[in-house]
Amino acid sequence: MTTITLPQRARAQLGAHDVHIARGGRPVLQGVDLAVTPGSRIGVVGDNGRGKSTLVDVLAGHLEPDRGEVRCLGSLGVAEQEMAVTEGRTVGDLIDIELVHVREVLRLLDETAQALADDRPGAADAYAEALDAAELLHAWDADRRVDTALEALGAVTDRSRLLAEMSVGQRYRVRLAGILGAEHDFLLLDEPTNHLDASGLEYLTERLQQTRSGVVLVSHDRALLTDVATSILDLDPSVDGRPRLYGGGYAGYRKGRVAEYERWVAEYARQQAEHARLAVDLEAAQDRLVTGWRPDKGTGKHQRATRAPALVQSVHRRQDALDEHAVTTPPPPLRFSMPALGAELDGIAPDVPLIRAEDVTVSGRLTTPVSLSLGARARLAVTGPNGAGKSSFLAVLAGELTPTSGDLDIAELVRVGRLAQESPAPSAARVREVYERHVGALESAGIVPGEELVALEHLGLFTEHDLGQRVRDLSMGQQRRLDLAMVLATRPHVLLLDEPTNHLSITLVDELTDALGVTDAVVVLATHDRQLRRDIAEWPHLALT
Incomplete structure (x- = not known):
């Protein structure tokens, strides 16, 4: 009879001992020690490129450490940032993958029940074992749990829907619902809030607070870490090069x-x-x-x-x-420096709008007509649930998406820069090459005068080593930094930010938030980040439904 690996509940263990990983001769993880038990909730923080996602891969068994060991007793639910899509796979297929243990136990229960009815030798013991396993998993309730999570996360509930027809965020929410419904011993979650709206964030927070599972949570979401994490593993440099584990939750980490x-x-x-x-x-x-x-x-x-x-x-x-025995030099941390944006334009009076939209709609994406008028130094927070059309509206304001109806007027000579929610496909070119090619094109096209071009080194987003890295070898957070740099290179008078905190480190998020408060540029921002929304609570709000 088939042998299956079942959740171990109270006996479950997940641990890493002295884990080291290097890439290109440089350490990514150095001396990581971690013990996760049922009910513990460990937040993982660190600057972009410090190995947070790599640690998730190691704990999940997807990556072998160069040195050290990982031990796991029990089942794992893993939500990584990136997700491959197999041709023809559906929502139901993705859920079945997460509920594979449940499906197998129920199949065994049916088999052993039939064997018991046929009075086969040993059938009674086999049936009792399968029944115990089904009760341990609450197997008959698993699909209902997933359906509840799909609804709460705003995910697609049609199990016949092809994944290839869905957005990145939609696919991620389906997988997250399956993981939460499976009730694994351990949850490894890499930036789980990136594609959730306010109600989805509330549901995820509540589930993580109540779960019996051990949780390893990589997140830039300061509100989630505050509400959920019981301890914090900091991967940023320390005096001996090893990570530090701080008790007392997120507040204890910041103080420590x-x-x-x-x-x-x-x-x-x-x-x-x-x-x-x-x-x-x-x-x-x-x-x-x-x-x-x-x-x-x-x-x-x-x-x-x-x-x-x-x-x-x-x-x-x-x-x-x-x-x-010398102590290593405290490394100067990267400090983000926002370039001067939004300088007054010749020929445009201060009271003239830089950008104006009137009754704008986009078929199937932004169905309720939206109007606005933004003058110099204006601030606007765009809110609404997933699917309300926030990203589409920002793309319209950037002139990158033609509205189905309505009018868009951008004043002459006004430069508009938009940070999209997702990074483009990474290239094989190096960071410095990609950026210099971009600013060269801006200068050649007459978009940005040569004297206004921004040197990448002056933004404080990358180390000297990072500048020589190929874009495809960067972490998602580092790719996001490059996206931000490319937008700022245009020296925009109007800055449009779609979920700007996605994948960025906590330190950079704080610095970016401060910079947005003082820049002369018009800033339009769409975000579900709860702490960022608290920070910009005084801004005017535009609610899309």
């Missing part, structure tokens, strides 16, 4: 991270002072040798020959010992 960095800086300063003192000692000893230093009268011949070099050797030994 500041204290950790302050200790690091203080220790580095202490060691730098000690290095300087030793260097002075060493130089003084060498000067004494050069100027003919001699020991006191009466010193033996052997001592006279060896004492001076011994002094230098002693200082050298102290220097070597200190170097061997």
Whole structure:
């Protein structure tokens, strides 16, 4: 009879010990230690490119670490950021994949029930085992749980619908509903809020707070981490290069991270002072040798020959010992710098709208007519549930999508930049090449004068190493940084942002939020990020239904 792996409930264990992974000779994960138990909820944070998604792949068994080990006893539900679509696969197929254990147990229950009816040897024991497994999984209720999750997440409920006909967000919500309905021992969730609206976020938060599963949650969503995480694993650099696990939830992490960095800086300063003192000692000893230093009268011949070099050797030994145990330099963190945007245009009066839409609709995507008029330095938050047409409306304002009805008027010489919700397909070109090609095209077309072009290094979005990376080798968060850089390169007078916090690190989200508050550009923003919505609560709002 078929052997199946069942959830282990209270016995379930998931752990990583001293996990190391390097790519291109550079460490991605270094010395990760993690123990996940049923009911624990661990948030994973870190700057873009620090290995958050890689850690999910390692814990899921999709990637073998270069060093260290991962142990898992129990079932896993994995929601990664990217999702391949097989030709002909439907919503129902995707749900069946997540409920494979349930389907197999129910099939075995039917088989053993028939064997019991036929009075076959050993049928009673086999039937009892299958029944226990079905009850452990609450197998008869699994599809109802999935249907409830599909509705709550705003996902497609038609199980015959082809996945290829659906958007990235729609497919992700279906998979997330299947994972939540399966009730695995462990949930590995990589940016699960990226495609959820307000009601979906509330449902996910409630489910994660109540789940019996152990949760590893990679997220930039500060509100979700605050509401859900019981501890935080920080993958950003530390004094010894290893990740830090902070208790006390998200608040404990923020407090602990500041204290950790302050200790690091203080220790580095202490060691730098000690290095300087030793260097002075060493130089003084060498000067004494050069100027003919001699020991006191009466010193033996052997001592006279060896004492001076011994002094230098002693200082050298102290220097070597200190170097061997030296603290690494606290790395200067990337700091985002918004370029000057929205400079006043010659010939446009301050009270003249830079962009105006009147009764705009897009067939099948934005059905309710929308009108607005935005003057210099205006702010607008566009809200509404998934499917209300927020992305389509922003694409119309950018002049990238022709409305089915209504009028759009963009003042002459006004530059409009739109950050789309999803990144384009990554190329094999390197980051610096892609950006320089982009700004070169802007200058050649006369869109941005040469003196206004923005150097990528000045934005504070990439390290020098990152600039030489191929775009296809970047993390999704790093690709998102490049998308933002390409939009800012146009020096837009009107900045349209569609879910700008998707995939970005918490630190960059905070810096971007601050920059949006002071830029001279018109800013139109669509987001489901609850903390960002709190931060821009005073902005005018346009609700789409």
